[in-house]
Amino acid sequence: MRGYEEWRAFSEEFEINAQLMDDTVDVTLPVDPARLGTVHPVSQVMDELAEIFADLGFAVATGPEIEDDWHNFTALNIPESHPARAMHDTFYFPEALAKEGRRFLLRTHTSPVQIRTMMSEQPPIRIIAPGRVYRSDSDATHTPMFHQLEGLVIDRNIHMGHLKWTLETFIKAFFEVDDVTLRFRPSYFPFTEPSAEVDVGCSWEGGTLKIGGEASWLEILGSGMVHPRVIAACGLDPAEWQGFAFGAGIDRLAMLKYGMTDLRAFFDGDVRWLKHYGFSPFAVPTLSGGVGA
Structure with missing residues (x-):
């Protein structure tokens, strides 16, 4: 007759054997591939833009997303009556x-980074300012929070020719095409004079947008020579220093380059969308990484 210790040992061995039978693994089966996350298209495009402008001698500058109305509006020569200051366009605290006497708000553009840079650094200045911005708007091509890239050059004897060359070089590198034609249309921005909207030549082949040529035109950014009042507001002498500035939506650049149709999908957090449009986290963030690389 078995004793207690023998029965306990037998019971434990029985349980172990039963568990091993249940947990049997077929070592001949292929290993399941690891589920990897992907780099968001906005992050990918930010890396691409930083890479392009670094080659052109631009540094990356950052600033606070909670700004005061002086840096966000007044220093940029935006009058009190300008619609951008209205409550229905701007998120005020x-x-x-x-x-x-200065109200706080969520910055409506990254232009305050330009102001802070001009006030804290001595020219010559060559910066890009990428980051999140906020406006009260929401539809297929607008979201309350989006991403913007602005560029600024301050130096002696700067003119529109420098701006044109910089933008042409940037567009050719970003869209990876040599046949790029830009059209500068006179426009108005309070912080630049003269100001210009910039269109890029494009075509529609089989319903797909293709950058290059002159069959059609697509507006991609705004630009101009920095207004003397803006330069003076930052403590610099506009008679000695001149410059140009430009701004574009990073999300829209990503949509144009990678064929996305709805801006709102950028912020939905849908894993299926991210898997399709995302980039490999192990790939070097070059311009040829490709969707889903």
Whole structure:
């Protein structure tokens, strides 16, 4: 007759054997591939833009996303009556939080980074300012939060020819095409004079947008020579220093390059969308990485 210890040992061995039978693994089966995350198209495009402009001698500058109305509007020569200052366009913080007569808000563009850079650094200045910005708008091509890239050059004897060459070089590198034609249309921005909207030549082949040629035109960014009042507001002498600035939506650049149709999908967090449009986290962020590389 078995004793207690023998029965306990037998019971434990029985349980172990039963568990081994249930947990049997067929070592001849192929290994399941690891599920890897992907780099968001916006992050990919930011890396591409930084790479392009680094080759052109631009540094990356950053600034706070919570700004005051002086840096966001006044220093940029935006008058009190400008529609951009209205409550329905800008996310303001309560007036009770204002300091020294300046209200706080979520920045509506990355232009305040230009102001802060001009006030803290001595020219010559060559920067790009990528980052999140906020405006009260939402549809297929607008979201309350989106990403913007702005560029600024401040130096002596700067003119529109420098701006044109910079933008042509940037567009050719970003879209990876040599046949690029830009069209500068006179426009108005409070912070530049003269100002110009920039269109790029394109075509529609089989319903697909292709950058290059002159069959059609597509607006891609705004630009101009920095207004003397903006330069003076930053403590520089506009008689000695001149410059140009430009701005483009990073999300829209990604849509144009990689064939996306709805801006809102960028922020939905849909894993299926990210898997399709995302980039390999192990690939070097070059311009030829490709969708789903």
